[in-house]
Amino acid sequence: MMWGNVALRIAGLAAILSPTLKGRPLAEAVTLEKLLKLIDDKCTSSMVQDLLREAKKDDRSVLVSGPKDTVINSHLRIALEKGVIKREAVYKLLCGAEENGRQHIFFYKAKSPEVIAKYNDGNEIAKTLFGRDDWKDHHGFPQFHLEPKGAEWSDFRVEPRPNGTEAWTAKLYSGVYRQRFIREEPYGSHGLIAHVFEPSLSREVYVLRWHPQGLLEVRVPRDSSSRQIIEFVGQVWEVVSDAVDPTDFEHLDLHKVCMWLIKNSENDTTYVLGNARMMDEETGSAEFKPPHGEASLDSSPSRKNAVRLYNECHELGVHWLSKGEDGPKNKLKTIIGKIKPHEVLIAGKATSEGVDYVTHRLLQAHEQATAAK
Amino acid sequence: MSPTDFSKLMNKRPQLSDALGKIRGWLEMHSGEPFLDPRRLTRELPGVSPVTITAALTALAIEGALRPAFKVIGPNHVLADGEFESIDAVLKSGPIRDTDEDTFNPRDAEVLQVFLVPQ
Numbered sequence: 001m002m003w004g005n006v007a008l009r010i011a012g013l014a015a016i017l018s019p020t021l022k023g024r025p026l027a028e029a030v031t032l033e034k035l036l037k038l039i040d041d042k043c044t045s046s047m048v049q050d051l052l053r054e055a056k057k058d059d060r061s062v063l064v065s066g067p068k069d070t071v072i073n074s075h076l077r078i079a080l081e082k083g084v085i086k087r088e089a090v091y092k093l094l095c096g097a098e099e100n101g102r103q104h105i106f107f108y109k110a111k112s113p114e115v116i117a118k119y120n121d122g123n124e125i126a127k128t129l130f131g132r133d134d135w136k137d138h139h140g141f142p143q144f145h146l147e148p149k150g151a152e153w154s155d156f157r158v159e160p161r162p163n164g165t166e167a168w169t170a171k172l173y174s175g176v177y178r179q180r181f182i183r184e185e186p187y188g189s190h191g192l193i194a195h196v197f198e199p200s201l202s203r204e205v206y207v208l209r210w211h212p213q214g215l216l217e218v219r220v221p222r223d224s225s226s227r228q229i230i231e232f233v234g235q236v237w238e239v240v241s242d243a244v245d246p247t248d249f250e251h252l253d254l255h256k257v258c259m260w261l262i263k264n265s266e267n268d269t270t271y272v273l274g275n276a277r278m279m280d281e282e283t284g285s286a287e288f289k290p291p292h293g294e295a296s297l298d299s300s301p302s303r304k305n306a307v308r309l310y311n312e313c314h315e316l317g318v319h320w321l322s323k324g325e326d327g328p329k330n331k332l333k334t335i336i337g338k339i340k341p342h343e344v345l346i347a348g349k350a351t352s353e354g355v356d357y358v359t360h361r362l363l364q365a366h367e368q369a370t371a372a373k
Numbered sequence: 374m375s376p377t378d379f380s381k382l383m384n385k386r387p388q389l390s391d392a393l394g395k396i397r398g399w400l401e402m403h404s405g406e407p408f409l410d411p412r413r414l415t416r417e418l419p420g421v422s423p424v425t426i427t428a429a430l431t432a433l434a435i436e437g438a439l440r441p442a443f444k445v446i447g448p449n450h451v452l453a454d455g456e457f458e459s460i461d462a463v464l465k466s467g468p469i470r471d472t473d474e475d476t477f478n479p480r481d482a483e484v485l486q487v488f489l490v491p492q
Contacts, residue, residue, distance in 0.1 A: 224476050275449075275472055292444075292452040293472040294407050317472070335474055347474050 032080065034146055035090060038203075040072050042097040044349045046329060048076055051085060051093055059084045091144050095155075098205045099171060101350030103219045106233055106343045107362070108249035110214035115248045120212050122158035122168035129156070129170065129243035148175035148203060151239070165212035172206040172239065206236050208244070215363060216249055226339050251342035257362055258313035258336050260369035265298065270361075273297035274317020274333070278310035286310070293333075314341070320358055327357035334358055378438040392421050392429035400490070409439065409488040410452070430488050439488035446483040447471025453482075460484060 039048060045068040052075055056062040062084055063075040079085040110116045119125060126135050135141075135156065142155040155171040179197040187194035207219035220232035237246055258276075265273050275289045276297055288307050290299055297317075298304040315337040320328050332354050333347040344362065346355060379397045383390040395418045400406070409430060415423045433439045442456040443463055449471045457463045463484055468476045 287449075289449060289451045289472065291410070291413065292408075293454040338474065345474060347470075 032077070035087070035094070036072055036077060038094055038146070039076070039090065039097075040068070042094055042349065044068075044330070045071050047093060047097060047349075047351065048072055051089060052076065052079060055079055055085045095142065095144065095171075096352050097349060099169075099207050099219070100352045100355040101346050101348055102222050103205075103207075104222065104229055104233075104339060104343055104345050105355075105359070106218040106220070106340065107252035107254070107359075108216040108218070108342070109252045110216070111248060111250055116212070116214040118248070119210050119214075119216070119244075120165045122156075122166040122210070125168060125210075125243050126156045126158070126170075129240060131242070142171075145173045145175070146203075147201065148173035149201075150175065154205075161212055163212075166210075167212050168210045170208040170240065172236070174204045174206060175201050176204070178202050206232065208236060208240055211359070211363075213363070215252065215359070216244075217359065222345070229339055251340075252363075252366060253341045254336050254344070254362065254366070255312060255314055255341050256369040257365045258316040259311065260365050260372070261316060261318060261336075262297075262307060262313060264365075270321055270323065270327075272319045272321065274319055274335070275315070276307055276313055276317070277315035277337075278307060279312040279314050280310060285314070313337075320354070320361070323354075323357060326353065328354035332358065336362070378433070378436065382432055382436055382438070386432055389425065389429045389432055392418075392425045393433075395421055396426070396429055396433075406490060407492065408442070408444070408456070408490060411486065411488075434488055439490060442487055442489050444485050444487050445469075445479045446485060447473075448475065448477050448482075449473045452485065452487075453477075453479075456487065456489065 048068075048071050049064050052062055052064045052071070056064060059079075059082075061082075062079050064071070066075065076085070076090070080087065080090065110119065127133055129135070130139065130153075132138055139153055139156075141153075142157075143153065145152050145154060151172055151174045153171070154173050155169065157169045157171075159167040159169075161167060177199040180200040182196045182198050184193050184195055186192070204221045205219075206221075207217070209217040209219065211217070218233050218236050220229060220236065223229050223232070237244070261271070262273060262276065265271070273296055274293070275287065278286050278288065280286070286306075288297060288303055290297055290303070297307060315335065317333065317335050320332040320334065322328055322330055329351055332350055335345040335347065337343065338345045344358070346358070379393055383393050386393075396409070396414065399414065399417060400409075411423070411427055411430060414421075414426050414430075418426065430439065434441045442458065443460060444452045444456050445463060447453040447470075451472055453469055453471045455469060457466065457479070463479050463482075466479045468478050470476055
C-alpha cells in the first residue's frame, strides 16, 4: 500500500510551458552548494578534472587529483572561491553533462530533401517556435535553471556548418514533483507494511537536436516506466509542434543496425557487444547475455555462434570503447531498441563528443545496413 | 596478480597446488576478467572439486592476492555491475540496475561471493 503526502499530479510539459517565461540569469545568486551538488550528480570525476587541469595552466596551486568527492567539494570549490575558475565555466560544464548521457534518444529521419532544407534553417525554426524575430534576446538564451518550476526554455543554439547547412539544438528544463520512495515501515497492527513516498522536485532536461543530414533527435530523461518515457517524447513533440511537424519525419529503424553491428563486430575494435535479444522468423525470440556487464557477447564460442544463427536483432547492448577527444572519453554503454526500434539508451554519464560519436556511428551503420540490403 | 603470488602459495599450501595452478591457467586465458566467480570456475575447471576451488580462492584472498566481495544476480539472471563489501552493504543498498539497465532491489536478489582481481 502507499501512503504519505498527498500525491502531486505530474503536469504535462505542454500544459505548463509558458513561452514568455524567462529563466533567471546566470549572475543571479545560485548557491554554490546546489551547483556543486548538481556537478556531483551529473558529471564524472574526469570531466571536472579536465576543467581543473585547464585552470592549473594559469594557477599552479589548483589541485586536480583525488577521489570524486575531494575533486568537487574541495578542489573545485577552492578554485571557484579563488576565482581561478569562473562560475560560467562550471555552468557550461554542467549544461554539457545534463544534455548528454543517462537519457533515451529517439531518432527520426526527414522524409524528403525539401524537409531537410526546411529544417536546415535554424533561425527560421526558432522564430516559429518562439513566435518572434528577437527570440534569442527576448529569452536571454542560454538560460540556466537550477530549480526549474514547471517547464522553462533553456536554450536554442544554431551551429552553422561549412557547407551552408545548420545544425540546431533546443533545450528545455522541467521541474515537476515526483513521488520518491523513502522507506518501508510497519503500518497498523495487522502486520501490514507501508511504503512511504515523499514528493521531490525533479530537474529534467529535454533536448531536440537537428543534424543537417536529415536526422532529428529527441532526448528525454531515464525513467523506470517505459510508458512515462513515451509520454515524455510525446510531450516534447507537443511543445515544439508550432515549428516541427511530426509528419515531416519517419522513425529511423535501428533493428537493421543491431544486426549489422553484430555481423561486423569481429572487424571493428571500437565497440564490444553486450546483451542481445534476437527474433526468429516466427516472431519467437531468444535472449543472449554474457555472464556479467564487463564481458562481451562473443566471449563464449557457443554463444557467439548461436547469436549468428538469427537474422534479426531487436535489442542490443553496445559498449563503445574509449576514443579520446573524438568520441567517448571512457567506455560508453548503450542499449539499442530497449523501448522502441528507433531509440537508444545512453546508460551512463557522457560528454557531447561521446553521444555525437554514437549518433554518427549508428547513422553510418544504418546507411551501410540499408545499402547492403 | 603475479605468478610469484601463486608460486609462493603453492609452496606454502601444497595440497592446493593443483587447484592454484589451474586457477592461474584460467586467469592467463581470461586476462582482463575483473573478478573470479567460483560458480564459473567450478564449471570450467573440471576435475577440481568446488570445495578445493573455494579453499584456493580463500587462500589467495588471505594472502592479499585477491579481494573478496559480493555481487548480486539481477532479475535478468546475470551478475549486475558493481560489488558490495559485505552482505550488510547489500541489505542496506538502494535499488541498482541489472545489465539490461532495469532497476531492482539487491535485497531481493541472490548474493554471490566473488574475488576481485587487482587490475
